[in-house]
Amino acid sequence: MKMKVENLSVARGGVPVLEGLNFTLAPGQVLILRGPNGSGKTTLLRTLAGLQPPIAGAISADPENITYGAHADGLKATLTVEENLTFWASVHGIDTIAPAVEGFNLSGLTHRPSANLSAGQKRRLGLARLLVTGRPIWLLDEPTVSLDVASVGLFADAVRAHVAGGGAALIATHIDLGIDADTLDIGPFRADPKRGRDVQHRDGYADFDEAFL
Template identity: 65%
Template sequence: MSEPPLVSVAGLAVARGGLAVLEGIDFVVSRGAALILRGPNGIGKTTLLRTLAGLQPPLAGTLSALPEAVAYAAHADGLKATLSVTENLRFWAAVYGTGSIDPALNAMNLSALRDRPAHSLSAGQKRRLGLARLLVTGRPVWVLDEPTVSLDAASVALFATAVRAHLAGGGAALIATHIDLGLHEARVLDLTPFRARPPEAGGIRGSFDEAFA
């Protein structure tokens, strides 16, 4: 008997500002798999990812993914500015009940910066630290919204290597990105065909505004 997918959606519709932005989405993501979400700015990639992460309810359809299985990385790095690199990662490791932070430091090339306060890091270093949090969550599903913002080419390669290692360990990843991460094994889903119809054309109207999630 095959193992069930880590994420499964069917007929999914998601809303922004009370109006459906995407509808009729169907996909599954199994262990060891990555799904790259593509589409023009404003189409609803972030709204979809927030829904998958359990931060807002779907407007319609079904979503099967345990919230405790998902680690979500948005545009913000989520750092405590006065804490050092090490202290930031130890904080998140304590929250998620995981062990050593050294693999995360090494994977994102942060070992030499381990004692530096987060506020003194460059934008790219802060981004690498924000992404390193994923490695200490112990969660199998990474949901990532434009994860390579502020990263140079070398850091993008580091991140792609970390994603591959996560997949090889039985994890999964859903990534909204406009750049080529070199994850040739990943499946690409263009969200353009799922753009919702306006209500006057028979589209779905909702009352939930994710700004208050």
Template identity: 55%
Template sequence: MTLEVQSVAVQRGSVPVLAGVDFALPAGEALFLRGPNGIGKTTLLRCIAGLQPPLSGVVRMANGGAATDEIAYASHADGVKPTLTVAENLSFWASVFGASGIDAALETFDLVELRNRAAQNLSAGQKRRLGLARMLVTGRNIWAMDEPTVSLDAAATANFARVVQDHLARGGSALIATHIDLGFDAKVLDLTPFKATTENAPEFDEAFL
């Protein structure tokens, strides 16, 4: 199942940041998004995840299905509810996506001993692991992640890389904005050549922003 991004342009606020982005992400593969800070990696991921519309271009599955039905998105924010426990957070997300069982996610991200602790009492690294554990309970084939290793120590980063590799081996795919080497084979897309200019930015109506 291949994700297709075709001639996509995106904006941050009222300012176009990327234009003409093209790539395909087949099942079983990972793609790293690279580029300097501010180039538009986060904005592009939000667009692909369906959180904001593109200025132009299309995001779709090659089989004609809606990309948003296949994508699970992990942003800079950990996406956890602070007053709920670790287990309650994962159970909530599992129910949202119609999944069942959180034990595998707890074990995979070393959260078993923390399952009854309120998320607001977790360290930054523990919150990040909880946020990433959400990906396992979504049942989605495509993981789109924005700097997922922030706040993770070396051991947790290595474990995260193994989790992604297992996801790829099961036929999933991963789109990751990251500046670090995660230690496994992945294609790399440098977004610098797609930086929007007055020449390549599509026209848009600021009245609708």
């Protein structure tokens, strides 16, 4: 499952943040997304995941093949680790949560409500969710926040296993995961606030922004 991104422009709050982005994410590939805070990494990932429409360009991958891991883990505090994982597994039609539990070293915690987990344990549970989606393309936004060195190792192992099985991952992170990966620096694609007119807006007016500015 290959994701090809052509001439993509994404906007936040109606204002372009990234323009003319081109890259490919092939099966077996890990792409590290780099860029300073506020440069549009999250906006890009949300657009790729299909949560918001791009203002221009094309994404070849079907959102059905993508899973998105955000800052927020989507965990329910009153549900146990097992219940949280089982829920996402059945939503995605996956039968077993065992590999996810083992992969992120959650075996001793399965019956604990996630409210009683530490920040790092919660994060591990959030990442374990990726393994029960069964989807080939992972889009991850700062996945290693609040993880200790050992847990980062677990995460890196999970990513390696995932790409070895033909999956792919696009990861926005500031740390070195120790994974064999390519880098995508979005710095050069930052939208020039003055160049809004070049973006063909979905209204069909090339000079759309000019109309307002």
